[in-house]
Every structure is written in C-alpha cells, then in structure tokens.
Amino acid sequence: MYRQVCVLKSGHSQPWRSISQNTEKILNGNTTRNKEWQEAKPFKAIPGPTQYQLIRSFFPGGMFYKLPVNDYLLKTREMYGDLYVLPGFLGRQKWLMAFNADDFLPVLRSEGIWPYRRGLETMNYYRTVHRKDAFEDSVGLVGTNGEDWGKLRSTLNPILMQPKNAKLYLNNMLEVSDEFLERIREIRDPKTLEMPETFEDEIKRLTFESVAVIALNRQLGLIRRNRNDKEAKLLFDSLRSFFDLSLMLDFGLPIWKYYKTKQFYQQMKNYDVIREICTKYVNEALDRIENDKTPRKDNEEKSVLEKLLKVDRNVAKVIATDLITGGVDTTSSTLAGILLCIAKNPDKQEKLRQEICTILPQKDSLLTIDNMKNLPYLRASIKEGMRIYPIATGTVRTNQGDIVMSGYQIPKGQEIVLNHNFLMNTEQYCPKAKEFIPERWLRSEDSEYAPMHSFLFMPFSHGPRSCVGKRIVEMELEITIARLVRNFHIEFNYSTENAFKNQLINVPAIPLKFKFSDIQQ
Template sequence: MNTLSSARSVAIYVGPVRSSRSASVLAHEQAKSSITEEHKTYDEIPRPNKFKFMRAFMPGGEFQNASITEYTSAMRKRYGDIYVMPGMFGRKDWVTTFNTKDIEMVFRNEGIWPRRDGLDSIVYFREHVRPDVYGEVQGLVASQNEAWGKLRSAINPIFMQPRGLRMYYEPLSNINNEFIERIKEIRDPKTLEVPEDFTDEISRLVFESLGLVAFDRQMGLIRKNRDNSDALTLFQTSRDIFRLTFKLDIQPSMWKIISTPTYRKMKRTLNDSLNVSQKMLKENQDALEKRRQAGEKINSNSMLERLMEIDPKVAVIMSLDILFAGVDATATLLSAVLLCLSKHPDKQAKLREELLSIMPTKDSLLNEENMKDMPYLRAVIKETLRYYPNGFGTMRTCQNDVILSGYRVPKGTTVLLGSNVLMKEATYYPRPDEFLPERWLRDPETGKKMQVSPFTFLPFGFGPRMCIGKRVVDLEMETTVAKLIRNFHVEFNRDASRPFKTMFLMEPAITFPFKFTDIEQ
C-alpha cells in the first residue's frame, strides 16, 4: 500500500483532527487579537552581539565546552527570561524563553501540524544525501507540515496505545534478568562495586531493550554476543548522532557553507546506521518468509510488523529513530534513577516494599496485570525526571505571529522553550532540591495530588508532537527499575554533586561504579 494513502486512511480513522483544528484556529484568533501597537517589536528583544556570541564558542571562549544549559542559563542571568540567540552560518535567530505564559502561548498556537526545526543536518542528509531511501517519507524527526501529520496519524495507533506493548513484557523481563547476571559477573567480589565504565553496560541494556521493539530481535550485546558487529555499529551510531547534532545544529557551525569534518563524520555515521538497519530488516523478512513457507503461524502484532504493513520504508526509518532518540536519553535516565535511589535509601526501601508485594521472587516475570499496581515506582521515575531534567526543553517554530513577554514575535520564528529548567525552581516546585517521589502521589490524609504548575513538567514534550516513544520508554524504565531494585540494594559511595551535564540532552559527567548488594529474600 502507498505510504501516504495508508497514512491518510489511518488519519481518517483516528479522528480528532477537526476538534484540534478548531482549537488551533481559536487560539490563533485570540493571539492575533491580542497583538497591539503597545507591544515591543521583535528587534527590541534583548540579545548578545552576534560576533561576540560566536567568539564565545571558539577556543578560549566562555562557552567553548559549555553545555546548552550552561550557556543558556548564563545568558538568562544577563538578559532575563527572554532573549535572542543569534543565528549564523545559515541558521536563523532563535528566541529563548523561560516564561511559562510564553511556553503556553507557543504550544497553544502550534496548530495540528506543529513545526520543530533544529535538526537541519539530519534533514539535509535525508533530503539530499539519501533520497533513495527517504524520498517523501522523512520520518517524524525530520518531516514537517502535512507530511508529518499523515505519518504521525498512521503510526500513532502503533506507539500510543497500551495494547501494542503487551507482547514485550515477558521478553523485556528476560532481558533484565540477563542484565542482572551481567552485574553479578562484573562487580568486584569484595566491594560489590561495578566497574567505572558501567554506563556502557547500562547503554547496552537500553539498546537491547529498544532493539527488541525496533528490530524484533535480541542483539545479544549484554552477554551472549557482545561483539556482534552489526549490533555494535547500530549501538555506537545511535549514541554518536545526538552529539554530532549538537555540534552541527545547536552550536555555531559552518557546515552549511563548507563541508566540515564534523559534518562528514555525521554523514558517515548516518549512512552506517542506515545500511545496517536495512540489512537487519531484510534478514527479518527473509526469516519470516521461510517460516511462513514452512506453515508456521506468524504473530504479526509486533510494532515492527505493523510498521511494515504501512510501508517497509517507514519501518526502516522508525526503527532507526527509536534508537537515535531513545538509547542515550533512556540510559542516562536509568543512571539518574539509580543515583537518586542510592542517595536516598529511605525512598529505595519504600520502593522495594512495594515491589516485594508484586514480585514474590527475584526472577518474577512482569506482565500487564501486575505492573498496574506500582504507583510508587512511577512516582520515583517521574521525580527523577524533575530532579535531573533530561534536557533543556524543546523547540517550536511559530505558526502565527504571537506575543511573548510583551514582544511581537513573527510567524516563522524558532523558539527554544526552557520548560525543563523550571522544574528545579522553588517558584513552581516546593523544596525543589529534595528528591520527593511523594509529591506525585495523593496525600494519604487529604486524598489530593500536588498541583503542578502548567507548562513546567514537560519531559516528553506537549501536544500533537510530543514524544511518540513515551510509552515504550515508560515500559522499559518501569521494567528495569523494578527488576534491579527487587534484586539489589544499590549504593553510590562517590561524590555526586555534579553528576550530569546537558549538551543536547542530559548525559553523565562522572562515572557510576554503583555498589549492588544482593537482596536475600
């Protein structure tokens, strides 16, 4: 079936386009009517000198090795809650805002086809380097407007409905059982600490779990086949792409003017990951065909098989994007959860108490039924996302003229929305420097939940373009944390005053040689 016609038919089935369009039109009219001559012009928004800003990223400059959080926060102190980050070398200016009303205004006016620019190096590769594969299907990461809307509508039922994940509970439990055995193999028999490079092991676990969803196969990188060349290529490239994107598309870069070494490395990385994924998916299809010819009944409920029914190209692109968007971010989140629990043993004990009631034995398999009853587990993960925000925020390109912090911002302007930074501010979250999973649960006395300030807790984005992999990440994180804390008491006996840095996404700034002590029960 043709991809776009298939997407169109699914979009008609899914449905909420009319109400979304109505809401979008209403928001646009409200925004338009609120713009008056009293508002300041776009040119009056505070901003640094373009050449001084560029110099700050060069060797010896203030921001040479700075993360996005470090340099945006430094500029916030100088210019306030809204300022312009100057564009250069082919990149337009970006407006950066930390104002919740601005964030809401941008989201409320994003329309049914929100536009998120900022990954130009990937877009260029898909449009101009490998159009033979991508063609009119750019993927959710790179596509915009109606093409994005049709693709998103086609694959939403696959990713956003809980029933699509049922088949992964047992294999994910088994993958985590294998990871537990790996921990026992590599930890020091005396100190019970794992090696300094344990973050690599965590990344392998996450890659194995997401690879199960993306490619319908277990790669074996945890223990069984650690030197699998194809899997290692995908593993490494999925981790490299975000770092290269940060250098090319966030920091000042001349790649749009001349072919820089960093862009050439990005092109090789994207080509390598594409070639291996095509090879793997062909092997999958060949194996399935042999099984069908042998008369074997095939389960076609996997996410990959359902994507193949839409279009094999869609399957290739989404499989790659699952790894590209998911491996590093999820691995860092898992490191952060383990760190929070190790530094707050009372919270770890409370979580384990919940898990013991659901998982009577260490090797208990998790399923859809028993995972419903783990509110404290989910609160721990949610509080970790607040305590260690997984990035700066998100981007949107204004679909209409809007007023942000009293300034007239024209249609087509890219806005960097610093919502994640707000999660550590007392204005929005009482006792922000304390790790309190209980803040996400109902008060046992009043039965009420904490009122979260709108547009401050958006770790997976907001609206039609929110992260499509949220449910997959939730399942992966809940399964892994449950299995690890049921089997081990986790400690971290090192300095953890600045454990993470945020480049494009948050990533470790230190090593994590956690101590894993077996639970006797």
C-alpha cells in the same frame, strides 16, 4: 475548525439573532487576543546579545568559554531576563529563549494539527541529499513537516502509542531484564560489589536490546550471549559520536553548509554506520516475517514491525532505524539518572522496594500488565529522576501563529526554546528542587512540593509531536527499575557533582560505579 451551534428555544420570534455561548466565547477571545497584540511591544524590543557579543563570549577569555549549558543558561537569564533573543548566524534563524512558564501555553496552543519542527539539519541533508537513494520517499518523522508528517504520524500512532501493544512485549522485555540482572552479578567486583567503570556500556546494551525487541521483533543477545558482536560496538560508538557532533553542527555555527568540514564528513559517516547496521537488522527481521508460514492464532496481535511492514517496507526500515537511533542513548542516560537518585536516597529506595514487594513477594515473582498498574510510587520515582536529570534543558517549537509572550509580539514562524526542564530544577517553580522527592507527583500525598505549573514536566515533549516512542520507554524504565530494586540494594558511593554533560542530549560524565548488593528475600 470551529463549529457554530444555534440553540433555538420556543417563543423566539427571531432565532437567527441567537449566538451559541461557544461562538461568543471565541469572538470575545479573538477580540482579547487582538487587543493584547496591539498593546504588546514589538519583537525587536526583546533584549539579547549582538552577533559579535555572542561569538566573542564563546572564545577563550569570553564569559561563556567552556561553560556548561546549564551554567550558560543561568548566566544569560540573569543578564537578559526571562525572554531574550539569540542572534542567527550564516542563514540560521534567531532563537527566542523562554524562561517564563506562563509563556509556554500560547506557544503550544499555536501549533495546530501539523506542528512545524526544524529537526536536525545534518540528518535532513543526509536523507534528502547525501543518501537520497537509500530513503526514497520516506525520510521519517524527524525531518518531515506539514501534511506529509501528519499522514505518517496518524499511521504510526495506533501502532506505537497504544498501551495495548505493551502486552505484546512484556515477556520479552522481562527476559532482557533478567539477562541484565545476571550480567550485573557476573561483572560486579566480588569484594566491593561495585560495577566496573564501563557500566554505561552495559546500560546501553540493555536499552538496545529492549528497543530491538520492538523495532526488530527479536532479541540480539548483546547483554551476555553475543558480547563480541563488532557491529553492536560500532553502532554504540557511532551513536555517541552522532550526539557529540550534532551539538556542534546542528546547533552551533553552520559552517558545513558552505564548507564541508572534517566534522561534517564524520557525521555523514556516523549516519552511514547507523543506517547500514540498522538496515541489516531490520531486513533480517522483515525477511523472517515475510517467510514465516506459521498459521496465526485467532485474534493474535501482529507485532509492531509487522504492522509497519503492512504500511510500507521502506517506512518500516526508516521508523525501526529511528527507534534505535533515538532510543538507545536517550533511554540509557535517563535510566542512569534515575538510578543515581535512587542510590543516593536510601529512604526513598526502601519505600519504593516495599511497594514493589506488594506485587512481587518473591524475587522471582513475575511482573504482569495487571500488577504493574499498582506501582504509583515507582512511576513517581521515575518522574522525579527525569526531573532532576532531564535528557535536555528544554524543547524547540515553532509558533504557527502570531502570539504574545511576556508582553512582546512574537510573529508566526519564530523558533522558540522552551526551557521547561531548566525551570523544573529551580526553586521558583519546584520547591526543594535539588531534593529527590517522588511524593511531589502523588495525588494522595501532601502537594506541598508539587511543581507550580502544569506545562513544565514534558519529558516526552507535548502535543501532536510528542515522542512516538513514549510507551516503549515508559514500560522499559518501569520494568528495569522494578526488577533492580526488588533484587538489589543500590548504592553509589561517589560524588554526583557534574554527573552529566551536555551534547545534543545530556550523557553521563562520571563512571557509573554503582554497588549492587543482593536482597536476601
């Protein structure tokens, strides 16, 4: 809502004629936008393949058959330009593919206070139809829009997005990190010091433990003590299968809406497993909280789960489940990518180690909230790793008003894919894009390699619908990388070509056989 302010000066005989500079700017802006819209070409003039051309290209013999997502985007961009339309199928809306960073801002500006996001259709179906009884009136943030989403998000923001909450979990996360370091020492080959081919599973256990500390208010001991927990293994398998099938069911042909396929029923089973195991963990945690009669100390901060429980028990269960569902595979893939970058760039790794040693002079020195503020190169290294190995090629948004992109009219309600992560790996927008250069993120360094646009690096999305778990993930990555680099020389003596494959998210496609050599001091 715009506020008009009239500035009255002494001597003005007709003050009602004065208009504030802000209002004048708004009126001029509206006039400019209207003119821009009138001069823009119609939406139907945007290039793109027909339905037949697109379907044929993905079958054997087609130009996109079994093509990796990045290669597919590169090829279609070459064919159709920086803005093109992919046709919709079986009731699914057309997708507008955007590769011009200047087009991103009007999309983000059009979102308003209640941005609309389609979410995962299979998840929405599961929670509102298939297992409606289990979710009652709360289906979480992912499948909610409008005012209902706004109310829930405004409730969760002070619980999950406040930096002060990091203080509550730092010590527990450090304990999880110490367990992970010990696990590395236990399983590395005594001669080569390399990790086994199953090291990705170990990273998932780490990320699961770190999320559990916050979502469940407890450690599960899955890294070392409770390694034979069958439920944890089942949960990991179901999460991986969920991401596998989501690419097909939620972004491919939605045949399941008309005929329930084998893949659809497997996805429903995945959701059942995830919900049942997470609900068991959450219920145990909530029961402990409700039955705990220990007097609370003055000014003692409540845990995240306690705060969620105060809102509503069902909300607490759904949000805790979503934190686990969205925080295990995504964070483990992100961590794997950052470690690959650090391992393949020993000079940068040493520079990072020197910075970490300034606050951790001994290997067993403790990280604190205060000394972690003095690690700019660590944060820059994490950013650079996330740039080179992003979790996805971009993000999907729905414009909440008529906008103009690259000279075309884009009517309200169009699903738009902003391929910002794809662009961050191109020379057009990021100098020496294939090189790991953390310095590009430091203000104190030469900005020669800085990204050339401010709306490209959005690893946690942007605006009101940015990732609600951002603070948790940032702290988890900073602690883990700092502790690993302080304790080990990290190497990876294999090719990193095609290191990740695309499902709903990008996941490791090669064995993560890192070599961890102990630092002597």
